[in-house]
Amino acid sequence: MTTRRDAAGAGVPGRARGERPLRAVLVTGAASGIGRAVTELLAERGVGVVAVDRDEDGLASLAGLGGVLPHVGDVTAEETGRAAVALAVEEYGLLDGAVLNAGIGGTRPFEAPGAVEAAERIFSVNVRGPALGIRAVVPALRSAGGGAIVVTASVAGIRADPGGWAYNASKAAVINLVRAAALDYAADGIRVNALAPGLTRTRITAGGDRSPALRAAVERNIPLRRFAEPREQAEAVWFLLSPAASYVTGATLVVDGGLDANLGLLPLPEPH
Numbered sequence: 001m002t003t004r005r006d007a008a009g010a011g012v013p014g015r016a017r018g019e020r021p022l023r024a025v026l027v028t029g030a031a032s033g034i035g036r037a038v039t040e041l042l043a044e045r046g047v048g049v050v051a052v053d054r055d056e057d058g059l060a061s062l063a064g065l066g067g068v069l070p071h072v073g074d075v076t077a078e079e080t081g082r083a084a085v086a087l088a089v090e091e092y093g094l095l096d097g098a099v100l101n102a103g104i105g106g107t108r109p110f111e112a113p114g115a116v117e118a119a120e121r122i123f124s125v126n127v128r129g130p131a132l133g134i135r136a137v138v139p140a141l142r143s144a145g146g147g148a149i150v151v152t153a154s155v156a157g158i159r160a161d162p163g164g165w166a167y168n169a170s171k172a173a174v175i176n177l178v179r180a181a182a183l184d185y186a187a188d189g190i191r192v193n194a195l196a197p198g199l200t201r202t203r204i205t206a207g208g209d210r211s212p213a214l215r216a217a218v219e220r221n222i223p224l225r226r227f228a229e230p231r232e233q234a235e236a237v238w239f240l241l242s243p244a245a246s247y248v249t250g251a252t253l254v255v256d257g258g259l260d261a262n263l264g265l266l267p268l269p270e271p272h
């Protein structure tokens with residue numbers, strides 16, 4: 001039976017911590033798409049953000065948002081995370097959350113020239129990037145008494161796409177990176193979860209919704225029959241960062257309009 005003392009989290013490692021709303025969050029890939037929507041949503045809701053991206057112009061266009069500090073840097077460099085965390089602590093007094101979201105596509109077919117070099121670049125941004133991010137933010141989160149980390153994976157890390165091997169493998173790696181980090185830091189009151197977006201209307205998918213073949217595939221395979229808007233992904237990130245998710249760690253939250261639920265062998269029902 002839950003006692004009042006248990007419910008308050010007393011004596012349970014990592015329980016009470018992380019249950020208060022976050023105050024300052026580092027977001028990578030903040031200049032565009034999902035990361036930008038997360039940055040805007042956090043700023044609107046009064047959370048301080050250190051917005052990290054290698055795209056200086058994109059970051060500059062966030063300047064009008066109150067409570068957002070831009071930091072230009074590449075997530076594959078260890079120094080980027082260190083400097084961004086220092087900026088957060090200097091300006092906000094602490095850092096208690098991180099959204100490690102920067103990612104790239106660009107897989108080339110297995111036997112194509114340059115395929116291995118392209119895969120190394122994808123792994124560097126999509127896997128090394130979040131691993132460095134976790135290393136950089138954990139000491140600050142621990143000093144803050146706990147916190148939450150969300151890493152952007154993909155449904156492409158759960159299922160595969162023809163020709164998508166390097167991206168598919170990198171996003172599968174993110175899902176297990178998150179599980180491992182969740183185990184390592186639960187006792188510090190740090191929750192670590194993955195977001196697995198489906199097709200979302202961003203630069204990565206730009207023009208895709210104008211392709212008749214992709215439109216047909218969306219109609220055939222995605223039960224909600226449309227792309228997600230970046231804001232819909234941001235709301236899921238908000239949940240994972242928030243005290244409402246206080247018992248969620250090591251999880252992958254799939255936000256894909258039902259794509260992953262569908263075996264895809266039979267036609268979806270028409271509206272009644």
Ligand SMILES: NC(=O)c1ccc[n+]([C@@H]2O[C@H](COP(=O)([O-])OP(=O)(O)OC[C@H]3O[C@@H](n4cnc5c(N)ncnc54)[C@H](O)[C@@H]3O)[C@@H](O)[C@H]2O)c1
Nearest residue numbers: 029031032033034054074075102103154199200202203204
């Ligand atoms: N859009 C989708 O359909 C979709 C689906 C599943 C997963 N995702 C994932 O969501 C995340 C965000 O993608 P998006 O769709 O918003 O794309 P996007 O291209 O709109 O935004 C990605 C941002 O990351 C930045 N970035 C890339 N490499 C970087 C690096 N090395 N250092 C710093 N910044 C870097 C880019 O400059 C850009 O601003 C990625 O991890 C992507 O793999 C996207």
